[in-house]
Amino acid sequence: MMHQCLAAAACEGKFDALKKLLGEENPQGSTAGEASAAQQLMEGVTAEGDTALHLVAANGEENNFKECASLINTRHSDLLTAQNNKGDTALHSAARAGKHGMVSHLIDLATTARKEQELLRTMNHCQETALHEAVRVGDPVIVGRLLTADGYLARIPEPKDGTSPLYLAILLGADNIAKTLAQNSSSSKGLNALHAAVLRGSEPTKNVLEWTENAAAHERDENGSTPLHFAAGLPDMNLDTVNVCSQVLEANPDALYQADNNGLFPIHVAASVGAVKAVDMFVDKSDRSAGLRNAQGRTFLHVAVEKNQLQVVCYACSNPKLAWIMNMRDNDGNTALHLAVLAGKLRTFSALLRTTQVRLDLINAKGQTPRDIAEYKVAPRLSFELVDTIRLLDPMDTI
Template sequence: MAAVLTAAVEFGPDHKMTLDAELLLVLTAGDKVRMEAMLSNGRQQTTGQVAINVHAMAPAPGCFLLGVASNGNTELHLVASRGHVELATLLCERAPSLVATRNRCLDTPLHCAAKAGHMDVAAILLSAMRAGGADEEAALLARNQTGATALYEAVRHGRAGVVDLLMTEVPDMSSVAIDGDGGVSPLYLAASTKSVQMVRHLLRPSRNGTPSPASFSGPEGRTALHVAATAGKEIVQAILGWEPKGPTLLTRVDSSGRTPLHFAAFYGALDIVKLFLDDHASLRLATISDNDGSFPVHTAAMVGETRTVCELIKRCPNYYELVDDKGRNLLHRAVEHGQDSVVRHICQNDKLAMLLNATDSEGNTPLHLAVQGGYPGIVSLLLATLSVDMGITNKDGLTARDLSRLARAHEVARGSSLGYDGGDCLYWLRAPSTLDGVLRFYEKPAEEDAPAEGDDMTKSGTIASVLIATVAFAAAFTVPGGFVADDHAHAGTAVLARRFAFRAFVVSDTVAFVCSIVATCFHIYGSAREIPHGHRLWYNLLASGLVPVGSQFMIAAFAFGFHLVLGSVNRWLIVFMYIFSLASVLFCFPGIWVPLRLGLGKVVWRRAGWRGLVNIYERPSSLSHFLFLFRRSFLFLNFRRPLFVLLISATFVVAIVLSIALPNY
């Protein structure tokens, strides 16, 4: 009988018998009694009532056990997947060769038991494999079509009990990684899934006391400790306690040259950073750079992890000498990535003052990079520190203000809108500049190279201004409350003309109409090619400032008109309407928020006093000169739009008070 079974197994999966429906029901249900009855009756698998005969021999009792399902699963695969212990024991006794068979996915029954987490079935299969021949025992380390062993599948599916069993019986499985030595090992996978229990099972010493043979490899040269740095302190402690391999992983680098400390710093795992530095590492670990020359302290600064930066600085007395391949220190990297919190901490710590004016390989200070990157908040933080020098030039002989002026000239030449940036603050402070008189000689983009985005903005602004003008014009002749009839005194006038809300409605609608119609005309002039480029730019700038004002007063006109329609009997509804109207004015136009610019104002006041705020350092030669200087000052640029919002808000409050105190006013 054994010879017949072996011959059937070697006959190939394409020639195996197909399991019939009755046998599938028995296997699915785990009915051991019916299975024993089928075996005792010598049942044969048939196809079309014709028994399959191997090598022209009469089919022996139990040969139907060698049949397969449509996906290549044998009876033992089906039983192992469902955790039927008794049937698994019976099948291993009657057809031991099944323990080494594979389905179309190249899974052995042990793979199926590991995936499903059936530890008892897995133990039976392990015993049968060891009791069988060399082929069965070799199947212990078999890989399926994804390259995974049974242990890897158990880790992937989170089956900690099966992992414990396999590491006890076959610890060598842990040394097999997908795709060879450079692939993903079970330990790496367990650490990435943050399973402390499975990591401890995989790192447990063998029965004879030898260390775990687990592989620590991962993709792109990373080790299990790299991914553990983002998974939690317990997993890191378990890996570091894995002698003798664990501590050596601290200095291993991946394909980008990053150590586990780089990963811990990047993800802000402060407790793991301390663990690396306290228990197992020295200054050398914190001074290992990646392929770009970045040290762990640079990585922490780049992602804004201030506490990690402080911890690394504490452990690295030579932190100021740690620069990347571009000569940039940790403050340069923080500024480059817009990390305000790190910059603020460095500016407030006198012990780190040597970083403030350090230059990189291009001669740029952190202030240069902040201006280049367009970070007005960081510019204000740096300039608020009086030890920051505004006059340092880079290797091209340019100061920070020079860079801002070149960027501004580039925007003007391209027709882009001019927003506030750090360059404004440098202008208000009269920071040194080396471009006086020679700025015009710097190359500017040709006028025909202006981006299409500017034209799109002009078209959008024109559409918005036309819509506002149309609505405001229509509202002027469909006033709330209607008009006095012809047979009454003052025929044709508005019924509610004497109400405060009506007067506010008329003023708001007028301002909205005038601003929008003027903005429409300016947009038309700004798009005319016959007009000089510089004039067109100013037309577009003025139009872009008038459209938001028209929108704000259009919202105000809506609120006042709604107030008149609701009347005095809907007092709380009127209050609700005013609150939401004011909220729309505030949130639809964030440029009017003064607090966003108060940081720059504080810097200007600290370094230049009131003269810097009004942009007047010497007596103006004429009224036009005074207006020119004041128009470009901090006070004018930052408080012109909020003035309209304050006016609208105050009018809303007056309307609410009058509706309560004098309902008929």
């Protein structure tokens, strides 16, 4: 554990006290034993694993603190890149505390020791560099200093490893910092900035598309989701969210036909949350997108029935352009009507039943019609209601 006198000197920037502890007041007269004791003293850490340099970096940026940092680095250069229990370096600590002067001083020390890149690109256990800390506290001065030292920081880490600084800036609403990060990134690849912008609204979405020249609209996250998947999944389709969806779709119309790692297309995502306006937008852009199937062979109508999104079902039933998907069957041979009966959703079932194009006589992979399922698979009371309704019909007719 760190000696209390060393901790006090580091936290308060007491340069003279630190010199005395390290035997720097009379270095020529120090014995080998005293030098060894001073070295061991420097190796002490706090309960969080912070070294003396961590404490100096987090607590000040005036000249006395800088002198303390230089002295510690001279006596124990490994502490410059040492990490605490959370993986933070002294640079992380300085950036988190908003200490502009200390951040710059530590970078200068690392440059002199030829450890600049090692220090700047060190990630903690959250896969974040000191740049992430500067973004989180919203400090454009520190962001600028870090990027001047290493512009590549804006692209660390890759999406599969963690959250990029640009993604974080947009998510936190730090638009001025986000613009700086975007301008310092030679490529938007891997940043997934637009995913974050979509969640914040149409203005941030517009900004990211402009900064990246629409390139961000083509990027996927670790789940294979494009920004259009995110936009389609916004449940409250008000004017702003509709604009978001429209902007992303215009930037990359091909995203309509890109499935995520689970086999879901944007239209499936929209249907699952009841985003009728998004579904309508996609169908209006390309009515062929209505027939896209997920990994289970289901269209957006199947998904809407399965998720009990009545508004989406009613929209599909009332749109003449979608008559051709009404009887499409999934991998199990089930139509949307089969699924409505299986789910026991009478209002959804009724909406489909009133649609002229919906057929009642189609069988699934088990050889069952919707009436068969109503008789054998649904709870007795609900089964009676459904079967009683179907018995009024000739199985070969439609309504």
